[in-house]
Amino acid sequence: MQGYEEAEPTVRIREVKKDRVNFVLENVDLAFANSVRRAVMADIPTIAIDIVEIEANTTVLPDEFIAHRLGMVPLVSANCEEGIRYTRDCTCLSGCQYCSIELRLDVACHENRTMEVTSNHLDVVDSHTYADEGEAGEELTKRGENFGHPVGKDDVSLPPVLICKMRKGQELKLRCIAKKGIAKEHAKWSPCSAVSFEYDPYNKLRHTTHWFETDERAEWPLSENAKEEEPPRDDEVFDFNAKPGKFYFEVETDGSLGPQEAVMRGLAELQTKLANLILGLKSPPELDMLPGGDQGMAPPNGHVAPSGGGWGQPATGGGWASPTAGGWGDAAAPTSNAWGTSPASGNAWGGGTSPNSNNAWGGASAGGGGASPNANNAWGTSSTQQGWASPTQQTNSWIH
Numbered sequence: 133m134q135g136y137e138e139a140e141p142t143v144r145i146r147e148v149k150k151d152r153v154n155f156v157l158e159n160v161d162l163a164f165a166n167s168v169r170r171a172v173m174a175d176i177p178t179i180a181i182d183i184v185e186i187e188a189n190t191t192v193l194p195d196e197f198i199a200h201r202l203g204m205v206p207l208v209s210a211n212c213e214e215g216i217r218y219t220r221d222c223t224c225l226s227g228c229q230y231c232s233i234e235l236r237l238d239v240a241c242h243e244n245r246t247m248e249v250t251s252n253h254l255d256v257v258d259s260h261t262y263a264d265e266g267e268a269g270e271e272l273t274k275r276g277e278n279f280g281h282p283v284g285k286d287d288v289s290l291p292p293v294l295i296c297k298m299r300k301g302q303e304l305k306l307r308c309i310a311k312k313g314i315a316k317e318h319a320k321w322s323p324c325s326a327v328s329f330e331y332d333p334y335n336k337l338r339h340t341t342h343w344f345e346t347d348e349r350a351e352w353p354l355s356e357n358a359k360e361e362e363p364p365r366d367d368e369v370f371d372f373n374a375k376p377g378k379f380y381f382e383v384e385t386d387g388s389l390g391p392q393e394a395v396m397r398g399l400a401e402l403q404t405k406l407a408n409l410i411l412g413l414k415s416p417p418e419l420d421m422l423p424g425g426d427q428g429m430a431p432p433n434g435h436v437a438p439s440g441g442g443w444g445q446p447a448t449g450g451g452w453a454s455p456t457a458g459g460w461g462d463a464a465a466p467t468s469n470a471w472g473t474s475p476a477s478g479n480a481w482g483g484g485t486s487p488n489s490n491n492a493w494g495g496a497s498a499g500g501g502g503a504s505p506n507a508n509n510a511w512g513t514s515s516t517q518q519g520w521a522s523p524t525q526q527t528n529s530w531i532h
């Protein structure tokens with residue numbers, strides 16, 4: 133095991149296909165590798181069918197059954213970050229072209245055979261008839277060609293998703309509204325069908341116990357990844373201080389996002405979360421200055437954006453630029469560019485091609501850290517009015 137404390141994290145891509153990527157992540161902590169896995173799996177926004185209005189259904193499947201199946205159909209969500217807003221952030225009442233995509237399905241069987249209704253029958257409606265329109269934005273221009281279409285529609289090499297089967301005389305007619313969301317809310321918004329990583333293929337660290345009958349090595353065949361590591365010597369002493377530092381990732385998407393976008397967005401989400409955490413722990417200058425304020429009651433100083441710069445300083449290039457005010461940052465931040473100069477490739481770790489790179493860390497420029505519901509407010513300045521910041525609110529709600 134290497135001492136990853138000194139070495140910089142590296143990413144080595146072993147295989148990229150249309151729907152999957154296999155890479156080796158080195159010199160990071162086990163907890164970090166798992167954080168990446170979980171961020172890619174559950175925190176990346178995509179679009180999926182969220183509302184279904186059924187006009188006619190004489191198939192054998194009940195309405196809710198079909199609605200659930202429609203929700204699970206993957207829709208092309210490339211650049212979902214900028215191409216669509218959350219309905220909760222939109223100024224419309226229930227949905228408009230900036231925060232939803234309308235799809236229709238209208239199929240009837242007139243032949244004397246079993247007919248399959250599939251995702252290929254779903255059509256995106258271009259002419260919108262929304263009663264209420266949200267504030268105009270640039271979302272529509274940021275959408276790719278097939279944004280919102282079922283993945284693999286009109287692609288003969290990809291089998292479509294089966295929704296139901298019908299016989300002669302049966303009919304299915306419905307209207308769907310697809311919305312933006314993340315898989316933490318519902319798995320239908322996950323861009324991935326599988327995200328996994330392996331480490332320590334020889335089980336040198338003894339993080340697992342191999343049950344066996346007679347011969348452990350014969351009954352537990354080694355994975356392909358074992359070729360990348362030194363086999364243990366028979367006389368090797370168990371090193372109880374050793375830590376894993378090399379992780380073999382396999383990310384497989386459902387086609388709504390490409391594997392590269394999924395991983396890069398996952399990393400960006402992770403950065404956003406960590407930035408929020410550090411900002412929340414940072415002492416706000418306003419509170420420190422309060423004369424005679426009840427500092428003991430002050431919460432751990434969350435939710436107040438530092439005046440002026442704070443995070444960001446995108447000019448410094450690499451992430452983790454230390455805040456101007458000092459405090460945190462200076463001590464904790466690795467040398468600048470620590471995340472930007474990975475030898476593996478230019479785009480690893482949020483280098484130039486990161487979707488967020490220009491306004492990483494939620495600088496005030498529009499769209500920075502777009503995932504945060506507060507994006508335009510740069511790390512929650514809005515909460516100064518309603519959060520814990522105001523001393524009156526503290527006395528009102530915390531003491532009594």
Ligand SMILES: [Zn+2]
Pocket residue numbers: 219222223224225226227228229230231232265266
């Ligand atoms: Zn809207």
